[in-house]
Each structure stands twice: as C-alpha cells, then as structure tokens.
Amino acid sequence: MDLYHRSSWCAQILEETNVHKTNQNMEKGMNFFWHHLFVVFVFATLLSGKSTIEVVTTLPDLREIAKEIGGEKVSVFSIAKGYQDPHYVDAKPSYIIKLRKADLFIQVGLDLEVGWVQTLLEGARNKKILWGGDGYVNASKGVTLLQVPNIDPTKLRAEGDIHIYGNPHYWLDPENAKIIAENIYIGLVRIAPDDEGYFQENKRQFISRLDQEISKWTLMMEPYGGRKIIAFHNSWPYFENRFGIQIAGFVEPKVGISPSPKHIKSTIDSMKRENIRIIIISPYYSKKIPERIAKEVGGVVVELAPSVEGMIGISNYFDLFDYNLRQLIDAFKKFDDEKSAGSGD
Numbered sequence: 350m351d352l353y354h355r356s357s358w359c360a361q362i363l364e365e366t367n368v369h370k371t372n373q374n375m376e377k378g379m380n381f382f383w384h385h386l387f388v389v390f391v392f393a394t395l396l397s398g399k400s401t402i403e404v405v406t407t408l409p410d411l412r413e414i415a416k417e418i419g420g421e422k423v424s425v426f427s428i429a430k431g432y433q434d435p436h437y438v439d440a441k442p443s444y445i446i447k448l449r450k451a452d453l454f455i456q457v458g459l460d461l462e463v464g465w466v467q468t469l470l471e472g473a474r475n476k477k478i479l480w481g482g483d484g485y486v487n488a489s490k491g492v493t494l495l496q497v498p499n500i501d502p503t504k505l506r507a508e509g510d511i512h513i514y515g516n517p518h519y520w521l522d523p524e525n526a527k528i529i530a531e532n533i534y535i536g537l538v539r540i541a542p543d544d545e546g547y548f549q550e551n552k553r554q555f556i557s558r559l560d561q562e563i564s565k566w567t568l569m570m571e572p573y574g575g576r577k578i579i580a581f582h583n584s585w586p587y588f589e590n591r592f593g594i595q596i597a598g599f600v601e602p603k604v605g606i607s608p609s610p611k612h613i614k615s616t617i618d619s620m621k622r623e624n625i626r627i628i629i630i631s632p633y634y635s636k637k638i639p640e641r642i643a644k645e646v647g648g649v650v651v652e653l654a655p656s657v658e659g660m661i662g663i664s665n666y667f668d669l670f671d672y673n674l675r676q677l678i679d680a681f682k683k684f685d686d687e688k689s690a691g692s693g694d
Contacts, residue, residue: 402540405444405451405478407462408435409657410520411488411529413666415455417555418533418548422541423453428469431658434633435461440468448473451484452540455533458489459517486536488529492519495586511604521655522587523563523670527556558667566592566670573681577623579616581630581639584655592674597625600639608638620646626684627677631655651680 404425406412412427419425426447429438435457448454448469456462470479477484494515519525534552538545574593581600589596598619602612620626626648628639632655639650653673654660663672 402452402537403450404453404455405447406454407456407466408520410666410669411455411457411533413657414526414529414555415453415533415537417666418530418551419537420547420551422544422547423537429462429656431654431656431663432632432660434631435656436464438462438465440465440472442472444469445472448478449475451475451478453484453486453536454478455486455488455536457517457520458487459494459514459519460512461517483539484536486532488532489517489519490532491528492525494519495590496583516583516586518584518655519587521585522591523559523566523666524591525587526559526666530555562667562670566674569674569678570594573678576681577625578627578629578677579620579625579642581628581634584631585629585653588673594677597623600628600630600642613638613642617642617645620648627651627680629653629677632659649680649683651676653677 400422402419402423404412404415404419404423406415406425406427408429409427409431412425415423415425428444428447429435451473454470454475456466475484476482479485480487497515498511498513520529530552534548537548541548570592575595577595577597579598579600580596583599583601583604585596588594598616600608600613600616602608608616620642626643626646628643628648628650630636630639630650630652632652636650636652642648643650652660653676654663654669657663657666657669659669660672663669
C-alpha cells in the first residue's frame with residue numbers, strides 16, 4: 350500500500366472512531382435525561398396522590414360543604430345531581446369506581462339514600478368507607494331532627510313514604526350546615542391528622558360567612574313571617590322552621606302518594622278559604638296538578654331548588670338560599686301588590 354492510500358485509510362479509521370465515540374456520548378446523555386425525567390415523574394405522581402384526599406358525597410350540598418372545609422387538600426365528587434330526586438338515583442358502575450378509590454364517603458343518612466347507596470357500597474368493596482370505618486361520615490349526626498314518627502313501625506307504610514328516623518331534608522336549614530361542617534371536619538382529620546389546623550381554619554371561615562348570610566336571609570324574610578303556602582311534597586320542614594313561613598298543606602295527601610280528585614278539591618277549597626296563593630315544588634316533580642290547583646285559586650307555582658345545582662345559577666350552598674328566598678319573596682310581593690291595587694291603596 351503506497352503512502353497516499355495508507356494516509357487515507359488511517360484518516361477513515363480515525364473518523365469512524367470519533368463518530369462512534371460521539372454516538373456513545375449522545376446515547377449516554379439521552380439515557381441520563383430519560384432516567385431523571387422518569388424519577389421526577391414518579392416523584393410528582395406520588396406527591397400528588399399523597400396530598401389529595403378523594404371524597405365522594407351523595408348530594409351536591411354535602412360536596413360543596415366538603416370543599417369549603419377540605420379546600421385544596423380534597424377532590425370531591427357528588428353522586429346525585431341537584432335536579433334529581435335523591436330518593437331515586439341510578440347505581441351506575443362509574444359511581445362504584447369512584448367509591449372504590451374514595452378516602453372519605455359522606456352521606457345524608459336517615460334512609461334518604463337507602464334505595465341506592467348500599468348497592469354502590471357493596472360493589473365498591475372499600476372497607477374504609479363503610480359504616481364504622483375511618484372514611485365514613487354520616488352528616489346527620491347531631492342534627493335536631495323534625496317529624497320523627499311516633500307510631501307503630503308496622504303501620505308506617507300505610508302513612509305513605511315515611512322516613513322512620515325523621516325528615517331527612519335537614520340541609521335546607523342553613524344552621525344545620527354548621528353541624529354538617531363539623532362532621533365533615535372530624536372525618537377529614539381522621540384521614541389526614543397532619544392537616545387538622547388547615548381544616549379547622551377553613552371550617553371557622555365557612556361558619557363565619559354562614560352566620561353573616563343567615564342574618565341577611567333572616568332579615569329578608571322578616572316581613573313575610575307566618576305567611577301560609579302549600580308544598581307539593583314534604584321536603585321543606587327545616588326550611589319552613591328556619592325562615593318563619595307556614596306550610597299549611599300538601600298537594601300529596603300522604604308522602605309519595607298521588608292526590609285523588611277529592612284531595613285536589615279539598616286543597617283548592619282550603620286555599621281559597623285561607624287566601625293561600627303559592628304552591629312550592631321541586632323541579633323533579635310534575636307541575637301539572639299544582640298548576641291546575643293554582644289556576645283555580647288565582648295563584649302561582651314556585652319552583653324551589655332542593656339542592657345545589659337544582660336550578661341554573663346555583664353553584665354553591667350560599668346560592669341555594671339566595672335563590673330560594675328570592676323566588677318566594679318575589680311571589681309574596683306579587684300578590685301583595687295585587688292586593689294593594691285591588692284595595693285602591
């Protein structure tokens with residue numbers, strides 16, 4: 350091999366060696382990059398999972414109060430929607446998955462959800478959120494219950510769809526939200542004791558705002574204390590008790606029982622006799638019969654939201670009472686104005 354070809358051959362060997370070394374260095378660099386990226390990803394995932402408490406509630410009202418107390422430490426999901434009848438909710442497989450992953454489960458109790466909650470809990474197989482577990486909260490604990498039946502339990506069915514422990518719609522008295530908040534606070538502390546101070550401060554702020562709003566709502570309703578109305582279904586005794594109105598009767602003759610023609614006539618006669626012009630109803634009930642009654646007495650049917658998100662624009666617990674009280678007050682004012690105009694004042 351001549352000198353020229355020997356030089357070319359050596360140069361080629363040197364170039365290939367340098368390229369090989371460069372490729373090795375690049376490969377080592379990429380391996381280093383991906384290794385560290387993986388470590389960062391795993392660390393972030395573990396940190397994120399540890400810091401968030403997964404909470405499932407039966408109603409959106411409980412969800413909103415849990416968010417107030419838990420703040421950024423919780424992720425909260427409500428099974429029922431605010432426009433649904435909470436007695437009847439489909440037990441979907443997706444709810445079972447949510448409950449299986451839950452750290453805390455909060456329910457109204459008092460047999461409100463008896464038709465669907467047990468099926469979901471059995472499907473989830475999550476022992477920590479069952480009754481007696483650290484992740485179980487019955488929000489009714491400590492609430493002064495209304496309409497607790499005082500009759501032979503074997504005769505309850507004859508009285509309609511009666512709840513044996515008392516009326517379960519206690520969240521419709523905002524004072525009871527303080528008790529609900531306390532129950533949720535206790536449950537969260539069991540799950541995350543290191544965050545007790547954080548939850549306690551959130552609870553304090555929530556109750557402080559609640560006191561201010563209750564004072565405002567009470568003042569709003571003061572001119573209408575003692576006013577009589579009719580309700581379609583017996584969902585409102587706590588609301589009635591808090592705000593001083595009087596529910597003088599129901600479109601349903603017994604809870605969950607459709608009215609007969611005789612009962613409809615009796616309701617119309619009673620409303621005319623007592624000059625009652627307002628019928629309140631939740632959005633998941635048919636308005637056909639209430640509107641027929643209202644037409645006969647020159648009255649109006651007022652839809653009230655039984656829960657957060659029950660009507661458009663009600664996105665939190667405070668909105669719920671702002672909306673419902675405004676609807677009632679507007680109806681009272683309408684008939685007061687008509688009465689004043691009719692008397693020539």
